[in-house]
Amino acid sequence: MSSNKQNEIALAAVKLFEQKGYRATSVQDIADAVGLQKGSLYHYIASKEDLLMQIAHQAILQFNEQLQSILDQDISARQKLELMIRTHLTMSIDNLETTTVLWREAFALGEGPQEVIARMSDEYLNLVTRILQEGVQSGEFHVTEPRVTALAILGACNWVYRWYQQTGSLTAEDISQIFSHLFLDGLLT
Amino acid sequence: MSSNKQNEIALAAVKLFEQKGYRATSVQDIADAVGLQKGSLYHYIASKEDLLMQIAHQAILQFNEQLQSILDQDISARQKLELMIRTHLTMSIDNLETTTVLWREAFALGEGPQEVIARMSDEYLNLVTRILQEGVQSGEFHVTEPRVTALAILGACNWVYRWYQQTGSLTAEDISQIFSHLFLDGLLT
Amino acid sequence: MSSNKQNEIALAAVKLFEQKGYRATSVQDIADAVGLQKGSLYHYIASKEDLLMQIAHQAILQFNEQLQSILDQDISARQKLELMIRTHLTMSIDNLETTTVLWREAFALGEGPQEVIARMSDEYLNLVTRILQEGVQSGEFHVTEPRVTALAILGACNWVYRWYQQTGSLTAEDISQIFSHLFLDGLLT
Amino acid sequence: MSSNKQNEIALAAVKLFEQKGYRATSVQDIADAVGLQKGSLYHYIASKEDLLMQIAHQAILQFNEQLQSILDQDISARQKLELMIRTHLTMSIDNLETTTVLWREAFALGEGPQEVIARMSDEYLNLVTRILQEGVQSGEFHVTEPRVTALAILGACNWVYRWYQQTGSLTAEDISQIFSHLFLDGLLT
DNA sequence: TATGAATGAGTGTTCATTCAT
DNA sequence: AATGAATGAACACTCATTCAT
Structure with a gap:
């Protein structure tokens, strides 16, 4: 189910946002953290801001x-x-x-x-x-x-x-x- | 005196950083606020971060x-x-x-x-x-x-x-x- | 395949570096030479120096x-x-x-x-x-x-x-x- | 006499050009080396290239x-x-x-x-x-x-x-x- | 679902040169 | 002769987002 992936992404994002700050965290960073390509991330999130x-x-x-x-x-x-x-x-x-x-x-x-x-x-x-x-x-x-x-x-x-x-x-x-x-x-x- | 300009820049930067946040404020924004070219700012500041x-x-x-x-x-x-x-x-x-x-x-x-x-x-x-x-x-x-x-x-x-x-x-x-x-x-x- | 593009970029860079010199060649020049946007070049190269x-x-x-x-x-x-x-x-x-x-x-x-x-x-x-x-x-x-x-x-x-x-x-x-x-x-x- | 200063500038420039290369040497570097302000240098040289x-x-x-x-x-x-x-x-x-x-x-x-x-x-x-x-x-x-x-x-x-x-x-x-x-x-x- | 190529606007910073004082 | 403020164009590089495959 996609909600698993979505959750995984959210968790990774929280960790990164906390460590580096939202603006210093790139979409690439998040993608790397969950083992996806940058583009693939957009199947799960609407935008970085939305995340x-x-x-x-x-x-x-x-x-x-x-x-x-x-x-x-x-x-x-x-x-x-x-x-x-x-x-x-x-x-x-x-x-x-x-x-x-x-x-x-x-x-x-x-x-x-x-x-x-x-x-x-x-x-x-x-x-x-x-x-x-x-x-x-x-x-x-x-x-x-x-x-x-x-x-x-x-x-x-x-x-x-x-x-x-x-x-x-x-x-x-x-x-x-x-x-x-x-x-x-x-x-x- | 240059300290005037430096102060003016700092004041403008404070205002902008407060309004938009540091990262969302561009050096251009600060330059505009004090009526200088982006490049001219660097006579007064070492870097945006230093400011x-x-x-x-x-x-x-x-x-x-x-x-x-x-x-x-x-x-x-x-x-x-x-x-x-x-x-x-x-x-x-x-x-x-x-x-x-x-x-x-x-x-x-x-x-x-x-x-x-x-x-x-x-x-x-x-x-x-x-x-x-x-x-x-x-x-x-x-x-x-x-x-x-x-x-x-x-x-x-x-x-x-x-x-x-x-x-x-x-x-x-x-x-x-x-x-x-x-x-x-x-x-x- | 990406190696084609990478090769094309390297060839264009060699030609430009030879003609104008490394420092006088801008990343824009190289991008123009291969018909890409400046930013797109960075899918293929790590940096101009690395190239x-x-x-x-x-x-x-x-x-x-x-x-x-x-x-x-x-x-x-x-x-x-x-x-x-x-x-x-x-x-x-x-x-x-x-x-x-x-x-x-x-x-x-x-x-x-x-x-x-x-x-x-x-x-x-x-x-x-x-x-x-x-x-x-x-x-x-x-x-x-x-x-x-x-x-x-x-x-x-x-x-x-x-x-x-x-x-x-x-x-x-x-x-x-x-x-x-x-x-x-x-x-x- | 100004030719002294000019000579001093040329000597400093040679040293810097040799060490860092012409393009990596800034006019500021040369000015620093001879103890002048960047602007003052232009009383002695026509341009960096001319130097x-x-x-x-x-x-x-x-x-x-x-x-x-x-x-x-x-x-x-x-x-x-x-x-x-x-x-x-x-x-x-x-x-x-x-x-x-x-x-x-x-x-x-x-x-x-x-x-x-x-x-x-x-x-x-x-x-x-x-x-x-x-x-x-x-x-x-x-x-x-x-x-x-x-x-x-x-x-x-x-x-x-x-x-x-x-x-x-x-x-x-x-x-x-x-x-x-x-x-x-x-x-x- | 996943990719990865491509975009294009934007970033902070550098720099040779000019010029009023 | 010397300053130092100001310019403005140029620079390498980043990044969120899109989209054809």
Whole structure:
């Protein structure tokens, strides 16, 4: 079935995009990686840009789906936030290459596709913001600007793709706990 | 004086790199922006990559210098952290284009230059970590993993280049207070 | 088959390199000569320099092979020398363009490739020197400095590419006899 | 006086042309070598090509003048030939850089200047040929094709620029004797 | 499905030369 | 005499994409 080949191509592309960047990766590089000729690749992909779009789209989609399912659960806001952080970091670190491509390379997309990714990222932000708002309403959290606070949390979590490789000893679980503690309790004694 | 022209070129390059990305910006684009022929540009720059390096290097240098001067002050760790956040965000937002180029485009640099920037970013991280450690020693902060915590704070602060443009109503000052509150006191009521 | 095209390209390149010189010949010139787009040429060649290298290498290789086969024959040193001169001149004149490129343009090669050609030329010199030494041992020749003498003979023979075109009436055979007579018997009556 | 500067420039150019070749030597290289700005060089030279022409022209002129003065002497043809060889090799080796530029780089000249050099080289050939003819008439030499024989001798002598550097132990005098012996007496015992 | 030849626009960079100061 | 900014054409080479086979 062709979906095997397509998947193989996507995997190779993710690896290459992560290593060299989207623009520095040639179609030839991808073809070499999967043992096809450059021309043959076009039986499986519409274009190099589309390939990147598929990767980025599927990645952000997964983030959104996971978070949505957390929001749907019947647990406290605090628990939702902790779960969100743990899930987000686990997913980021388990698929570090894909996550890197998502956050670092999606900018190379044309206006249209980029807009789609941006909208989905925005949706993700909305969901995080909603958790905070739930916490405020339930009296668990004290937040004056939930959107900016959500952006702070997301920034901290997403930045991980830039440093995790070097600090390899920590697990996603470890980091979640440190992050959760920081965001929930703060630094002050 | 030639430094005027060089500066003009750097400014134009920053703007273009921010808008289109480094790789999508051609030397021709930069030449057009400053009203020179493509070839004439090379009186002022060594290469397109070197131009990017200059921009990124000067940017990270400024971050480091500012933070170093904060560390040198005789104030509490808490005050240092607050000051660090305010200064970092102010600088990021006042020079949003440059900051964007630094964090988004430096990856396009070759191995050598990229390593230089990485080392300097690492130095910045060390300084933030040291603030946290000072706070622990003074009894102000409770931190188990100062490096990871510093990465969280930095991630939150650096992510700003990705969202500030759309949330234009907030000042750097506003955001610093929200961030400081979050990191110092946490979300919990 | 691609080897046809590759050969066609090499032939066109030889002709152009001989006429205008390697550096004055643009890749565009070669492309025009074979009716391809500039970019399409790169399906067949690795680089312009590599193209020159192929030409030069194949030329000097042929010289060496021919001379080696002469040395392997069971004939007198005098006969070997006469045969060497005849063969060398015949090959030079029959492939005057290639020979010209070899002796005139190989200097444009980068250090590595140039070294390879130099080493092979040196090997050729060694073979000629050996003929002279054989002649000395057999008592046929009187030579005090076989290497320098070989260089004299080779210089005379290789210089031909610089003047043959204008003196077109003489055949390689004619010239060989004149050269052989000069080197064997000398000018004196 | 400006002729000093001009001379300095010519000397630097010779050295560079010999090392890197005319085309690979930039005007900047020459300017650097004499401590001037690129633009300032044009107070002393008409063009890069003209600079090459001056060098080549002066070199071939000297060869011709020297040979002419030999022909004017009242000595035997044999002595003239020996003297020609000695003088030619001495000049070649004493000014190896200039000689190299003359024989290797003059081809880079445009049609007009190249023609001038070619005509002067031809004149040199004529003079050598005349020596041989004199020897035939005086009964000293046995030569059937004096022009081709002259070309053989010249080829051997001019080729020297290609190998002398590596065989540095031999003096011009040494080589002249070997060459003279070869051309006058031949190899045969 | 797979090939590989071909495209053609585009890339960063070099360079000899000019000229106002 | 000397500068150095500016030119503008030229250069080798790359690359995503197409398409006939």
